[in-house]
Amino acid sequence: MSAIPTVERVPDDELVQRTAAGDAEAFAALYRRRRPDVFRFALHMTAEGAVAEDVVQDVFMTVMRDAGRFEPGRASVAAWLCGIARNHLRQRLAKDRRLEPLAHDEDSPSDTAVVEADALGDLIRLERIESLRRAVLSLPLRYREAVVFCDLQELSYRDAAEALACAVGTVRSRLHRGRALLAVKLAASSAVVGRVAEQRETGEGAAGLVSRTRRATEATLEPGGCAS
Amino acid sequence: MTCQDLEADLVDLARAALAGMEDEAAVRRHLDVCATCAARFERERRLTAGLRTLSSATTVPANEIAERRLMSAFASRGANPTSSRRVTSVTRWVALAAAACVLFFLGYRAAIEWRGAVTTPAPVMASKQVAPPSRDTQPRPAEPVASPLPAPARLVATNPPVSAPRTVRTALRDARPQETDRLAGFIPLPAADGLPGFDRGMIVRVAIPAASLPAFGLAIAPEAAQMVNADVLVGQDGQARAIRLVSLVGGSRREPQ
Numbered sequence: 393m394s395a396i397p398t399v400e401r402v403p404d405d406e407l408v409q410r411t412a413a414g415d416a417e418a419f420a421a422l423y424r425r426r427r428p429d430v431f432r433f434a435l436h437m438t439a440e441g442a443v444a445e446d447v448v449q450d451v452f453m454t455v456m457r458d459a460g461r462f463e464p465g466r467a468s469v470a471a472w473l474c475g476i477a478r479n480h481l482r483q484r485l486a487k488d489r490r491l492e493p494l495a496h497d498e499d500s501p502s503d504t505a506v507v508e509a510d511a512l513g514d515l516i517r518l519e520r521i522e523s524l525r526r527a528v529l530s531l532p533l534r535y536r537e538a539v540v541f542c543d544l545q546e547l548s549y550r551d552a553a554e555a556l557a558c559a560v561g562t563v564r565s566r567l568h569r570g571r572a573l574l575a576v577k578l579a580a581s582s583a584v585v586g587r588v589a590e591q592r593e594t595g596e597g598a599a600g601l602v603s604r605t606r607r608a609t610e611a612t613l614e615p616g617g618c619a620s
Numbered sequence: 621m622t623c624q625d626l627e628a629d630l631v632d633l634a635r636a637a638l639a640g641m642e643d644e645a646a647v648r649r650h651l652d653v654c655a656t657c658a659a660r661f662e663r664e665r666r667l668t669a670g671l672r673t674l675s676s677a678t679t680v681p682a683n684e685i686a687e688r689r690l691m692s693a694f695a696s697r698g699a700n701p702t703s704s705r706r707v708t709s710v711t712r713w714v715a716l717a718a719a720a721c722v723l724f725f726l727g728y729r730a731a732i733e734w735r736g737a738v739t740t741p742a743p744v745m746a747s748k749q750v751a752p753p754s755r756d757t758q759p760r761p762a763e764p765v766a767s768p769l770p771a772p773a774r775l776v777a778t779n780p781p782v783s784a785p786r787t788v789r790t791a792l793r794d795a796r797p798q799e800t801d802r803l804a805g806f807i808p809l810p811a812a813d814g815l816p817g818f819d820r821g822m823i824v825r826v827a828i829p830a831a832s833l834p835a836f837g838l839a840i841a842p843e844a845a846q847m848v849n850a851d852v853l854v855g856q857d858g859q860a861r862a863i864r865l866v867s868l869v870g871g872s873r874r875e876p877q
Binding site: 445504539543564568 | 635670687693
């Protein structure tokens with residue numbers, strides 16, 4: 393005779409179903425298991441812990457109300473929760489533009505300003521991981537979402553597509569574009585770090601340094617280039 | 621196969637998203653012979669490693685207060701949230717049904733008004749069909765209406781008249797509760813059996829010879845007057861469908877049998 397599984401071993405899908413039926417224990421287990429995913433997503437998207445906490449609350453309040461609307465065969469519970477989180481976050485971003493200080497179109501001139509303002513002052517002090525976090529935050533929203541879902545949350549393309557409410561091909565192309573932008577930004581940052589000492593020695597202006605570095609790295613990372 | 625063909629797969633390979641897939645071998649073969657793509661792959665691989673490090677380095681602080689608040693909110697929703705959802709659903713359906721009824725009623729009313737506007741004869745035409753009411757004058761012959769009424773029956777306007785010919789539906793719609801009796805009591809005419817179904821029509825008051833009443837299945841006291849007032853229900857095709865005895869001309873009303 394098999395033992396009744398404890399709530400900790402119950403699959404996500406069943407926890408959601410039991411939550412819909414009013415099972416408080418299942419809801420608590422779902423919350424403890426999936427809260428980190430939702431929190432990380434919101435934190436990677438905004439870098440604001442308080443906002444991430446708010447999004448977590450909003451998401452699980454939605455789960456409380458709409459658990460019955462989850463369709464098990466369509467996507468994973470993690471993807472479903474991330475999709476809810478994305479909707480709440482977008483509403484939040486729309487209300488509070490302060491949370492979107494680095495959102496801009498790729499290739500816009502403000503890229504230089506971002507590197508100038510942040511990199512020159514901070515990159516020397518910050519660890520490499522902090523540089524990466526900043527680079528992710530500086531991505532335009534649609535690319536950032538794809539990078540966060542696929543590379544930081546490690547969702548499959550299918551689950552990310554469900555969370556983003558778009559096609560798998562769209563997710564894939566956004567992810568690749570987002571990663572290409574990240575590579576440019578990181579290369580620029582690294583180059584800037586390497587040249588800060590030179591700048592201090594020669595007295596070169598910050599804007600000129602960043603601009604020159606950016607041009608050099610973009611030329612290096614130009615896609616394509618060879619044929620076999 | 622060009623580098624551009626493999627660009628997307630290169631990224632997927634660096635993310636370990638191609639593991640075990642057919643494309644993996646092709647991409648790896650290309651990397652063996654293309655130094656540029658190999659360097660690109662190495663950058664993508666390092667980027668993937670960095671992103672995963674960032675992900676794992678992100679700590680999630682505990683928040684017991686928020687958790688307690690959520691659990692409290694869940695408990696306060698009631699013992700059976702599914703029931704409450706059903707109630708909400710039922711309420712929503714009832715509201716939708718009510719809205720549909722209102723819309724149907726408004727649409728029906730608009731259709732009736734439109735049809736009434738089309739079928740109700742203009743006042744000029746009505747005056748041709750029904751003579752102006754006259755309390756003092758004797759019933760006088762009016763323009764006959766094609767109907768299975770016996771030949772002696774002539775349409776006349778009497779008092780109280782139907783002020784103007786109206787469609788039955790309009791009359792029904794406009795009738796107040798105390799007036800709906802005016803529309804009751806019609807008995808079908810035998811000759812109306814073979815006619816098309818009644819769609820719309822008019823009530824026309826006529827004076828007919830009392831002697832013709834038995835032909836309509838109506839009985840009248842022997843002492844009755846020579847003429848009686850009756851309402852004739854005339855259909856959309858001008859054919860009489862039903863009759864209702866209203867009163868004796870100069871006498872008391874007798875109900876149809």
